Amino acid sequence: MRLLVSFFEDLFYRPRWYHWPVALLLLPLATLYAVIMWIRRCVAQPKDFGIPIISIGNLLVGGSGKTPMTITLAKQVEKPAIILRGYGRKSRGLIVVSLWGEILSDVEQSGDEAMLLARALPHATVIVSEDRIEAIYKAKAIGAHSIFLDDGFSKVGIKKFEILLYPQQILNPLPLPSGPFREFPWTKRYADLILREGEDFERIVTCEGCDEPLLLVTAIANPERLEPYLPKGLVKARYILPDHAWFDQKEIEKAMQKVGVQKILTTEKDGVKLEKFGLPMAYLKLELHLRSDILDKIVSLTTTSTTPL
Incomplete structure (x- = not known):
């Protein structure tokens, strides 16, 4: 299993000549998948929830800095709620991981990323849920002033300000499973703000x-x-x-x-x-480390009554 995971990680991020035959073999499936994702985006009618929602997402699978970016931004605002799926957790459904700094679950219930967020943001509420809309209503009921949606670019049914993190280098521009892209690369035009590593932020x-x-x-x-x-x-x-x-x-x-x-x-x-x-x-x-002018712009969005687009 580890060898298979390692092969596809190399195909996605460090492709060599012997990876490309596999990528081409999978290309019809990859194209079909990406077309379905594009149609889904085109027909979506995003709902306004009456609260500022900032989405931090990416187009590629794998780590792009979404969690540390969420921490960097949420530290600057008052009473934010952080919503994420909670990948890898040993629980299901909606769980309030932390409530304004009080941690209410263990890491098995929350998942690793949610627990990291809960500890890094003692002034915030962290919620995990497969149903992001249910979690938004919960955050509003709790009294959140704004919401940060971790990994939210694909949540096309929610009206939000879209921040898309983009890597310094892309060696494989193909959609899943031929490459690392969750959608066609050009769907980045749907983002309201694209942050490029090495230009707008650095690790x-x-x-x-x-x-x-x-x-x-x-x-x-x-x-x-x-x-x-x-x-x-x-x-x-x-x-x-x-x-x-x-x-x-x-x-x-x-x-x-x-x-x-x-x-x-x-x-x-x-x-x-x-x-x-x-x-x-x-x-x-x-x-x-995020450019100060970009940080100020994003923080200002959390003070409006609805999500500006």
């Missing part, structure tokens, strides 16, 4: 506690993107699982013993699932 990664040999432990999409930020000479091995997967303490301890390390290195998203094991941990901490 700042620091390594906290990286002072001895380490085992990298992570369950994120496209984990190779961590490589430029790893402390040189300290990472002795890698223990990698699929995105949002749950960890097994005994397996990690076995991997640590095999390479002779006493500490693991992980991301903050993974850390909310790993901390219960009590293992010594170092962290790769990610922050996004």
